[in-house]
Amino acid sequence: MKQTTGKIILVVLLAIPVIWVVLWKITQFGYNELPVYSSDEMGVQEPYYIDSFSLIDQNGNPFTREDIGDRVFISNFFFASCPDVCPTINGHLKIASEKLKNSTDVLFLSHTVDSYNDSVSVLNDYATSFEANYDQWKFLTGNKSTIYHLARDNYRAVIQEVPDTNDFIHSEKVMLVDKDFHIRGIYNGLDIKEVLNMVEDSRFLLTCYKKEENETSK
Numbered sequence: 001m002k003q004t005t006g007k008i009i010l011v012v013l014l015a016i017p018v019i020w021v022v023l024w025k026i027t028q029f030g031y032n033e034l035p036v037y038s039s040d041e042m043g044v045q046e047p048y049y050i051d052s053f054s055l056i057d058q059n060g061n062p063f064t065r066e067d068i069g070d071r072v073f074i075s076n077f078f079f080a081s082c083p084d085v086c087p088t089i090n091g092h093l094k095i096a097s098e099k100l101k102n103s104t105d106v107l108f109l110s111h112t113v114d115s116y117n118d119s120v121s122v123l124n125d126y127a128t129s130f131e132a133n134y135d136q137w138k139f140l141t142g143n144k145s146t147i148y149h150l151a152r153d154n155y156r157a158v159i160q161e162v163p164d165t166n167d168f169i170h171s172e173k174v175m176l177v178d179k180d181f182h183i184r185g186i187y188n189g190l191d192i193k194e195v196l197n198m199v200e201d202s203r204f205l206l207t208c209y210k211k212e213e214n215e216t217s218k
Contacts, residue, residue, distance in 0.1 A: 034176075035185075047183075048182060050154045050177055050183075053065055055142035056140065056142050057120075057123075072105060075108075076175070079117070080114070081117065093137075095192070097133065100202060101133065107136065109138050110137070110140065115144050174186075176205070
């Protein structure tokens, strides 16, 4: 009897660390999965999907969807001459990039909506002003139709030129995209709390991929 009781106690003691880890993971993130954003297409939910593209980064190098590689990525839209909203959003993304600087599996993509004025040299200066890590954060320009297609049709961000001005109406939203090019999070880039939530969601998404890799390798 004493021997049986001792075995039960031993099993319980061995199980405590496992239970603690599970509870820690649940409380750390507070959820079990992230949504896949989609739209209703004639009664069928179609996930938002980022198409293939070819643009140019702040160093003048071609950048395509294939260059994202096996990474999740965070995207937004801006223009360099934007006086207030864009610097605030990109300032928040700078904070996010610092918090994720050790996560080489996370890439930041900032697309200009003013490709006519935002040349490579302009974007390079703009990126430098945010002390961007060029391996982690790409500022992209290129064909206007390509960028507007991505913004309107893929990311579902509102992009509109204001007649008779050099201004643009564009979304303050920042999007988290998974390795399958599906949007998994949409955040208000003007709200630092939402941006910090995005950082945690990015870490959670990477944790999910890591778990899948571990299960596949067994």
